[in-house]
């Protein structure tokens with residue numbers, strides 16, 4: 001949530017900052033701003049809306065070689081120009097951007113800033129006003145910044161300009177992601193390497209409670225006690241083409257199309273030279289020593305976790321509980337004697353999941369993170385990491401990360417089973433390559449999916465998704481996809497459950513998407529469809545080849561029964577995409593959402 005950038009060097013910083021913010025828009029996009037510093041002082045431009053709106057507000061004739069920028073997902077204060085970052089201190093000397101939440105901002109305001117008139121409703125403004133207060137009390141900027149950081153409770157990634165100190169950007173991090181990028185005669189700051197790949201691929205990771213003095217020719221990382229930290233840089237393994245839309249109208253469509261390739265990449269990444277599946281032995285030992293696996297995740301990742309439960313239980317014989325992270329951390333169930341915790345998180349930054357990780361580490365239990373983001377907070381802080389190898393996912397609605405999560409979970413369960421001496425009744429590598437082909441044929445059938453969106457979703461205000469067993473897990477994901485990008489109210493249900501209440505909502509023409517890929521419950525789901533059709537529903541039945549009946553809307557290519565979620569979710573992703581498109585919604589940046597949810 002929220003993205004920040006900074007540049008100090010020889011070039012005009014405006015364009016670099018704006019381009020960087022465009023790459024960070026996935027983190028929040030309700031308002032944005034930049035502050036640039038030149039010999040005339042600091043100039044701030046900020047706007048409600050997207051970076052495109054900010055661009056129009058930025059004056060061409062202001063040139064400056066130092067600057068900071070921010071794209072916002074509002075937490076404190078409505079999205080408007082006043083609450084947009086950068087924020088400035090009362091005298092205008094200090095200018096600051098912040099990603100995170102300061103939990104004690106009210107207390108700090110009361111204690112230290114009673115005589116300062118706040119210009120915004122944000123928690124962030126308190127930080128910049130405090131820095132000015134302490135500098136007026138006689139501290140240097142670095143001292144005032146450090147002193148302020150010590151008072152803050154909460155999360156922050158901060159970049160600060162001092163109008164009286166032209167050569168420096170002051171930076172700090174706690175819990176919110178932040179990197180420093182290195183260049184020849186310039187340095188940059190960014191929430192994500194993606195933002196500054198335009199100028200450098202060399203980055204230095206920052207740790208929590210570190211402060212950084214960034215100058216054109218140097219970067220000094222310090223702990224809050226002033227101790228200097230030496231840390232090597234790394235090369236960001238990202239390609240510009242990974243983060244560009246190319247010829248696609250939307251990232252979401254590009255990412256849906258990438259799924260067959262991602263499947264194949266995952267198989268390769270987890271194969272050794274002999275072509276056998278291989279997972280870090282420590283992870284497999286941890287899995288096989290655990291008496292219960294607790295999967296912790298949010299949103300789409302939680303839905304992938306539900307599928308993962310089936311894999312670990314059915315393939316590897318490991319009992320599993322799947323929990324929503326925001327609930328688990330504050331209402332922990334009785335734990336088993338030897339639990340292992342698996343955090344599933346595309347971004348590796350989700351605050352709801354991280355608070356659970358922190359608590360579990362305190363309890364001393366082993367932890368594993370399954371993530372798409374190498375070096376992310378949840379990856380660094382867990383004992384072990386499994387990577388998704390899905391490439392950057394930029395559209396807010398998760399698609400390829402979901403299928404990648406399921407694929408890696410299946411492979412991990414299969415390897416754990418094999419190492420524990422359980423004979424699998426299927427060759428997962430072979431079955432996954434069949435899946436990749438099936439996914440390819442579905443993403444190649446876009447016209448059909450668009451037609452379904454037209455036929456079923458053009459005018460409706462709600463829709464239901466039903467399925468049983470694994471199809472139920474996918475129904476929930478299908479409903480989430482549709483509601484988050486098209487704003488059609490959608491719910492995923494266990495097929496048998498609608499009649500226990502929700503069937504009251506079925507009216508003439510209500511669309512019901514029914515998945516029928518599970519042989520054992522095929523008759524049951526058909527029965528559930530009949531119940532809703534009898535009450536006027538408009539059924540869209542998506543059945544697995546071999547289980548289809550006359551009149552079904554779509555027949556999916558046949559794959560192994562345990563791997564059907566990888567295939568059945570594809571039409572649901574595409575149908576949601578077209579429903580959103582037809583309604584004129586912003587597919588990649590749906591309202592009120594952000595890609596990386598770094599607040600609880």
Ligand code: F6R
Pocket residue numbers: 298299300301302344345346347348349350353396397398399480481484595596597
């Ligand atoms: C929906 C979506 C979200 C995320 C959720 C968790 O399309 O993307 O529901 O799955 O915010 O995010 P991660 O996986 O980054 O922890």
